[in-house]
Amino acid sequence: MIGLDGAPLRADAPKPGGKIRIGMAHGQTADSLDPGTYENGFMTCVGFCFNNYLTEVAPDGALVPELAESWEASEDASSWTFKLVKANFHNGNPVTAKDVLASMNHHRGEDSQSAAKPILAPVKEITAVGDDAVRFDLESGNADFPFILSDYHLPIMPANDDGTMDWKAGIGAGPMELKNFEPGVRAEFARFDGYWKGNVNLEGVELLAIVDPVARTNALMTGSVDVIDRVDLKTVALMKRNPNLVIASNAGTQHYTFPMRCNTAPFDDNNVRMALKYGIKREEMLEKILQGYGSVGNDVPIGPNQRFFNKDLPQRDFDPDKSKYYLKQSGLDSVDVTLQTSEAAFAGATDAAQLFSASAAEGGVNITVKREPNDGYWSNVWNKDPFCACYWGGRPVEDQMFSTAYETGVPWNDTAWSNARFDELLVLARAELNDDLRREMYYEMQEILHNDGGVIVPMFASYVTARSKSVGVPELTASNWSLDGYRFAERWWMA
Numbered sequence: 249m250i251g252l253d254g255a256p257l258r259a260d261a262p263k264p265g266g267k268i269r270i271g272m273a274h275g276q277t278a279d280s281l282d283p284g285t286y287e288n289g290f291m292t293c294v295g296f297c298f299n300n301y302l303t304e305v306a307p308d309g310a311l312v313p314e315l316a317e318s319w320e321a322s323e324d325a326s327s328w329t330f331k332l333v334k335a336n337f338h339n340g341n342p343v344t345a346k347d348v349l350a351s352m353n354h355h356r357g358e359d360s361q362s363a364a365k366p367i368l369a370p371v372k373e374i375t376a377v378g379d380d381a382v383r384f385d386l387e388s389g390n391a392d393f394p395f396i397l398s399d400y401h402l403p404i405m406p407a408n409d410d411g412t413m414d415w416k417a418g419i420g421a422g423p424m425e426l427k428n429f430e431p432g433v434r435a436e437f438a439r440f441d442g443y444w445k446g447n448v449n450l451e452g453v454e455l456l457a458i459v460d461p462v463a464r465t466n467a468l469m470t471g472s473v474d475v476i477d478r479v480d481l482k483t484v485a486l487m488k489r490n491p492n493l494v495i496a497s498n499a500g501t502q503h504y505t506f507p508m509r510c511n512t513a514p515f516d517d518n519n520v521r522m523a524l525k526y527g528i529k530r531e532e533m534l535e536k537i538l539q540g541y542g543s544v545g546n547d548v549p550i551g552p553n554q555r556f557f558n559k560d561l562p563q564r565d566f567d568p569d570k571s572k573y574y575l576k577q578s579g580l581d582s583v584d585v586t587l588q589t590s591e592a593a594f595a596g597a598t599d600a601a602q603l604f605s606a607s608a609a610e611g612g613v614n615i616t617v618k619r620e621p622n623d624g625y626w627s628n629v630w631n632k633d634p635f636c637a638c639y640w641g642g643r644p645v646e647d648q649m650f651s652t653a654y655e656t657g658v659p660w661n662d663t664a665w666s667n668a669r670f671d672e673l674l675v676l677a678r679a680e681l682n683d684d685l686r687r688e689m690y691y692e693m694q695e696i697l698h699n700d701g702g703v704i705v706p707m708f709a710s711y712v713t714a715r716s717k718s719v720g721v722p723e724l725t726a727s728n729w730s731l732d733g734y735r736f737a738e739r740w741w742m743a
Contacts, residue, residue, distance in 0.1 A: 262720060266279045266742025267452035269732070271467045273478035273595060275457025277432035278627040281417050283401050284355050284362025287626050288592075289477065289641070289730065290457050292400045294435050296734040297453055298338070299403030299420035302348070303394050305644055305733060307726040311395055315343060315404050315421065322379070325389035330397075330737050331378045331682035337406050339417075345376035350407035354415070360671055364401035364513060366658035367651045370678065388679040391686075392645040399648065400734070403565045423448045423738035432457050437737070449741035459622040461595050468520060468714055474742075475715040478595045487714055497541055498711040500727035501642020501649075504594050506587065506604070506704040511635040511664040514583055518700055523574040523583065527608030529566045530706045534602065537596040541712050545705035548694045549640060549649050553595040556646050556690035561698055565719030571611025582612040585635055589617060592625040593637035594709070602639060604706075616648060631662040639709070640663060641729050646690050647678050670696045718743055 266550045275290035284290055301314040304682075313319075316330035335343045352374050355362035386393065396402075404421060406414045417676065421444070424437035437453040454472060458464040461480035467473045469490065479487070487493055508515035508524065512659040515521055530544040543552070546564055550557050575583060589601040598619050605615035620629050629636050643649040652658065653673055656666040670693055677689035697703070711730040715721070720743035726733030732740065 252668050262449050262741045263743060264447070264449045264741070265451055266449075267454065268450055268475065268719060268736070268740065268742060269454045269456065269473040270736075271456050271458040271464045271473040271476040273459055273461065273464060273476075275432045275459065276592070276593070276623050276626055278624060281418050281429060283405075284360065284364060284701045286401055289734075290435075290455065292641070292729065293399050293455055293731065293734045294426075294429070295403055297422060297424045297435070297437050297455070297737045298418065298426045298440075299405065299422045300335070301399075301403055302397040304735075305395075305398050305428060305726065305728045307722070307724045309644070309726075309728065311398065311644075314398075315348075316394075316397070319394055321393075325393065325679075326386045327383060328386070328393050329377060329381055329383045330580070330620040332382070333444060334380075334443055334660045335421050337421050338419050338440055338442075339406070340442070341406060343404060343421050344379045345382045346379075346406045346411070348382045348393045349374055349376055350411055350413040351402065351404045351659065353411075354413040355401065355566075358594055359658060359704050362401060363652065364399060366521050366655055366660075367396050367399060367648055368402075369651075388675065389681060390647070390678045391681050392647050392678070396648055398644070400729075424450075424453055430595065431528075438474055443738075445738065450737060452529065453518050453737050459592050461591060468716070471716070473677060474719050475713060475736075477711070479712040479714045480595055481537070481541060481712065482596075484539060484712075492717050493714055494717055495712065495714050496721075496725075498725060498727040498730075499542070499553070499708075500711055500729070501554065501640075501644070501708070502711060502730075503545055503549055503551065503642060503705050503708045504600070505549075505638045506595075506601075506706070507636065507638055507662040508702040509662075509664045509702070510666070510702040513700060514578075514585065515634060517578050519577040520575040520580075520583055521702055523571040523578075523611060523613055524585075524608065525564060525704055526567045526570040526736050527611045527613045528573070528604050528704060528706050530564075531609045532607070533600055533603055533706050537600045538709055542707050542709040545707045547698050547701065547703060547705050549642065549653065549703070549705060550646055550690075550694055551642065551708050554646065556687050558691040558694040561694055564698070566607060567610050568607075568611035571608070571613055575612050580612075582614060584616070585612045586616045586618050587635050587637070588620050588629050589637040590620045590622050590625040591628070592622040593630070593638040594742070597637040599705070631660065644728055647674070647695075650674055654701070654703075665700075665702045667700055
């Protein structure tokens with residue numbers, strides 16, 4: 249973690265005790281404890297507070313064991329066996345292979361609507377190997393499979409007697425016990441003293457859904473909360489003047505998008521999609537919306553810090569003449585579209601949409617910006633309406649990002665995009681163990697998405713948080729998600 253001056257933030261010695269209150273820019277009344285439905289940062293954070301996963305992304309980005317103390321693969325990486333640690337759920341029952349099977353199969357049923365269903369689709373069979381090991385047999389090799397099991401939709405929860413996963417009780421094996429859950433309002437936790445990793449420092453956690461950026465900022469400034477995520481970057485200068493606050497920035501895989509649904513006119517015509525892609529001033533948006541806390545995007549969800557990022561892909565820049573050219577290819581002189589947005593999508597999303605509208609008009613693309621209510625945005629607008637604003641936390645490996653959001657027919661393909669060559673390469677790259685050959689495939693996939701896909705990725709956004717100086721953090725914090733990879737409950741303390 250770095251401060252605004254670029255210097256490392258020093259960490260005080262961890263101290264036990266205290267409750268941390270966090271104001272989050274996410275949450276809606278439709279939220280559920282079913283991990284297959286987690287679709288915003290509030291619920292992702294809830295999951296990490298009271299659950300554990302088979303694997304974990306460490307602060308340095310490496311994959312490390314969690315409930316799986318070790319794993320080994322067959323020679324072709326088509327079979328993986330995970331050995332479990334000795335751990336207990338909050339109800340005192342041990343974590344066993346039966347619980348792992350129930351937790352994974354929850355996302356694999358034919359009628360499952362889980363967002364994790366596509367990333368587990370290549371799993372042919374899951375078998376208990378005694379009580380303390382589980383084997384996953386895949387359709388083909390997958391060199392990144394252990395990374396997949398760190399996905400926030402895949403916590404290990406207790407099995408019911410019938411072999412299904414018991415998610416309704418809110419019982420996990422994580423650092424905190426869930427004590428109260430009010431969808432779209434708050435979640436409260438108390439330290440789990442039987443935590444298998446050892447006691448954590450915090451006595452409790454309270455998460456508050458404060459989607460409005462002004463209210464969230466005021467909550468921190470007045471001491472109603474100790475930490476906020478998604479800092480309103482227009483207020484950074486003001487917050488810096490408060491000697492009791494620390495502003496921190498982590499660059500990661502988070503990116504902001506404008507998905508266009510390719511099964512709906514006029515976005516079913518790639519020429520129209522290209523016209524919109526050339527109608528956005530990315531540098532302006534980076535400067536005015538992110539205040540420089542990020543980097544420009546190139547209409548792919550893979551960032552420069554990822555292993556198979558296509559560095560050879562030409563950067564797409566604002567070009568109204570090209571917008572007009574592509575519209576003419578569609579037989580149009582201009583096109584009218586409505587862009588639905590909300591601060592729930594990302595801080596500054598409405599302002600970003602207005603900037604987009606102003607620049608796109610120069611190329612004949614007329615965008616009407618429609619602001620939607622924050623509550624219900626993810627269930628009523630995103631992944632349903634033709635053109636909207638969205639944010640993605642990104643994923644640690646390319647296969648996971650592509651399988652979650654760009655493979656044909658998967659539930660979270662919010663562009664409804666389908667490309668046979670892309671799907672073919674997705675399967676081939678997953679099974680390829682030679683990194684040079686995998687790189688070629690992932691490069692081609694990014695090129696296909698860049699030129700044919702329905703997603704506009706104008707910028708990658710750093711995770712910017714603000715906290716009271718009463719909150720202690722380690723010197724190295726994770727950047728795979730905000731708030732130390734949402735692992736603050738077991739890594740932070742009250743100083």
